Amino acid sequence: xxxxxxxxxxxxxxxxxxxxxxxxxxxxxxxxxxxxxxxxxxxxxxxxxxxxxxxxxxxxxxxxxxxxxxxxxxxxxxxxxxxxxxxxxxxxxxxxxxxxxxxxxxxxxxxxxxxxxxxxxxxxxxxxxxxxxxxxxxxxxxxxxxxxxxxxxxxxxxxxxxxxxxxxxxxxxxxxxxxxxxxxxxxxxxxxxxx
Amino acid sequence: xxxxxxxxxxxxxxxxxxxxxxxxxxxxxxxxxxxxxxxxxxxxxxxxxxxxxxxxxxxxxxxxxxxxxxxxxxxxxxxxxxxxxxxxxxxxxxxxxxxxxxxxxxxxxxxxxxxxxxxxxxxxxxxxxxxxxxxxxxxxxxxxxxxxxxxxxxxxxxxxxxxxxxxx
Numbered sequence: 001x002x003x004x005x006x007x008x009x010x011x012x013x014x015x016x017x018x019x020x021x022x023x024x025x026x027x028x029x030x031x032x033x034x035x036x037x038x039x040x041x042x043x044x045x046x047x048x049x050x051x052x053x054x055x056x057x058x059x060x061x062x063x064x065x066x067x068x069x070x071x072x073x074x075x076x077x078x079x080x081x082x083x084x085x086x087x088x089x090x091x092x093x094x095x096x097x098x099x100x101x102x103x104x105x106x107x108x109x110x111x112x113x114x115x116x117x118x119x120x121x122x123x124x125x126x127x128x129x130x131x132x133x134x135x136x137x138x139x140x141x142x143x144x145x146x147x148x149x150x151x152x153x154x155x156x157x158x159x160x161x162x163x164x165x166x167x168x169x170x171x172x173x174x175x176x177x178x179x180x181x182x183x184x185x186x187x188x189x190x191x192x193x194x195x
Numbered sequence: 196x197x198x199x200x201x202x203x204x205x206x207x208x209x210x211x212x213x214x215x216x217x218x219x220x221x222x223x224x225x226x227x228x229x230x231x232x233x234x235x236x237x238x239x240x241x242x243x244x245x246x247x248x249x250x251x252x253x254x255x256x257x258x259x260x261x262x263x264x265x266x267x268x269x270x271x272x273x274x275x276x277x278x279x280x281x282x283x284x285x286x287x288x289x290x291x292x293x294x295x296x297x298x299x300x301x302x303x304x305x306x307x308x309x310x311x312x313x314x315x316x317x318x319x320x321x322x323x324x325x326x327x328x329x330x331x332x333x334x335x336x337x338x339x340x341x342x343x344x345x346x347x348x349x350x351x352x353x354x355x356x357x358x359x360x361x362x363x
Contacts, residue, residue, distance in 0.1 A: 002222025009221060009266045010259075017220055018266035022273020024213035025225055025326075029274070030281035032206035037293050039200075041362045044355035050203040055330065057207025062214040062334035069219065081223040083322045083332065085339030090328065093321025094346025097314050102351040103358050104310020105293070107325040108318065109227035111311070112271055113278030118290040121307040128311020129228065130235030135312065136319035137239075140252045147320075155337045168336045180204075 005079040026113050028058075035117035037105030044102050046190040049183035056176035063169040071166065087150030089143075104128065198285045214334055221266065224331025228318035230271030233262035235315075295362045306361055317347075 003014045032054045033039040042048035069075040101107055106114055106125045114122025140147075154160055158168025200206075214225055236256045240247045247253045256262040282288045294303040318324040321343050323332065329347065332340020 002218075002220060004222025009223065010264055014221065014266050015264070015269040018269040019273040019276075021213060021217045021221060021225070022270035022275075023277035023280070024216065024273075025210070025270070026274035026277025026279075027281045028206050028210040028213055028277075030278040030285075030287070031201040031209070032203055033200035035278055035282055035287065038295070038362055041355075044351055045359065045363055047363075050200075053203035054207040054210060055325075055333075057204050058211035058214060058330055059333040061208050061211025062218070062330075063336060065211070065215040066218060066334060069215075075219055077335070079222060080218055080335070082335045082337060083327060083339065085332075085337050085342075086322070087339060087342050090321040090339045090343045091346045093317040093319070094328075094343040095350040096317030096320060097324060097343070098317075098347035098350030098352075099354050100310040100312070100314030100317060101325075101347060102310070102354050103306045103361075104314060105307060105362070106311070107227070107314060108231050109225070109274055109324070109326045112227060112274045113282075114293075116275050116278035116288075117282040118288050120290065120292045121294070121303055124304050124307040125311035125314075126231060128308040128313075129231050129315035129318070130238065130311075131308075132312035132315025132317075133228070133232040133235045133319055134239050134253070135316050137250045137253045139316075140319075141250075152338050155335075155339060157336050157338045157341060160338060165336065172333070172336065 001076075002079060004081045005076075009081075025109065026116065029110055029113045030117065034110040035113045035119070037110075037114060037119065037121060040107075040110060041102055041105055046186055049187055052179060052183055056179055060169070060173040060176045063172050064166075067166040067169040077165070082155060085152040085155035086148060087152065089147050089149065091150075100128075100132075197287045197289075210330075211334070214330060217331075218334070223266070224327065224334065225270070226267045226323065226327040226331065227271060227274060228315065228324040229267035229327065230265070230269075231315065232256075232319065233265050233268050234271075236262050295360060298361045303361060306358065 043051045104125045111122045111125045292300045328343040
């Protein structure tokens with residue numbers, strides 16, 4: 001059983017374990033090179049697909065791992081906290097976020113690692129992200145039902161499609177592996193073109 | 196001298212195992228924007244307590260006491276500390292305004308502020324960012340996580356040519 005299911009996430013033990021998880025999160029982001037905004041944004045100019053490689057490997061590792069642990073009875077997937085799938089606000093939020101990502105050069109987690117790497121632009125990005133969060137308070141009362149538009153009764157895509165979670169995770173892994181091959185070819189092509 | 200970054204697939208698997216550990220132990224995935232929002236809400240409350248109390252969304256963060264007593268704030272602190280340890284160990288810590296060779300620092304910082312604001316606003320529309328929606332939602336095969344990720348990369352690729360000078 002996990003800390004969330006026991007209501008302990010915001011208690012001292014939960015805060016301590018979240019700090020430990022954060023240490024790992026920040027470490028791997030930095031090792032991947034994500035304490036650099038030029039490295040992060042290089043994907044949008046087809047120069048370096050590290051963002052895709054790292055994100056897809058992480059997603060597929062965790063997805064297959066979670067399904068394996070669930071099949072073995074070690075994890076109850078229904079007892080985990082997962083933010084609800086609400087398609088329309090998540091599409092609009094994703095669009096706004098993507099504009100901010102390429103213009104600002106960071107996302108929230110990598111900006112924390114950027115500050116830790118000495119990048120002043122990361123600190124300014126975080127200040128902006130705080131202001132943007134507060135700006136949401138100004139628009140939220142006007143949004144009405146939009147924030148619930150396209151709410152999914154079932155969030156998991158495999159379940160919506162009638163396939164097992166494990167098959168869904170393996171499909172994600174397959175898509176990831178194909179994307180790695182394609183990314184490698186595009187990188188080679190873009191480098192040869194600019195050489 | 197800064198050491199080279201690690202192989203992206205190795206770093207990705209390491210990040211994935213951290214995410215798996217987070218789900219198993221915390222019962223929740225990774226998150227970053229939630230911590231930033233709570234720090235910002237605390238700062239807003241210090242500056243304009245009446246305005247915060249008068250906004251039901253912002254006031255909600257104070258329902259159980261301080262918004263800072265939240266696991267995502269602790270995770271954000273950990274993320275900073277983990278990044279600092281790694282950057283120091285690899286000789287990569289350096290004070291800088293990172294930008295392309297022809298980009299003025301002032302423009303870079305202005306776009307960092309504006310980009311941060313858009314990302315912060317977007318993360319609240321979506322109830323999460325690249326950590327909470329893309330990575331953690333994706334690992335749980337969530338429709339919303341995939342929609343967020345697709346929209347995020349589509350918008351970023353579309354805007355990229357216009358801000359090329361900032362980076363290349």
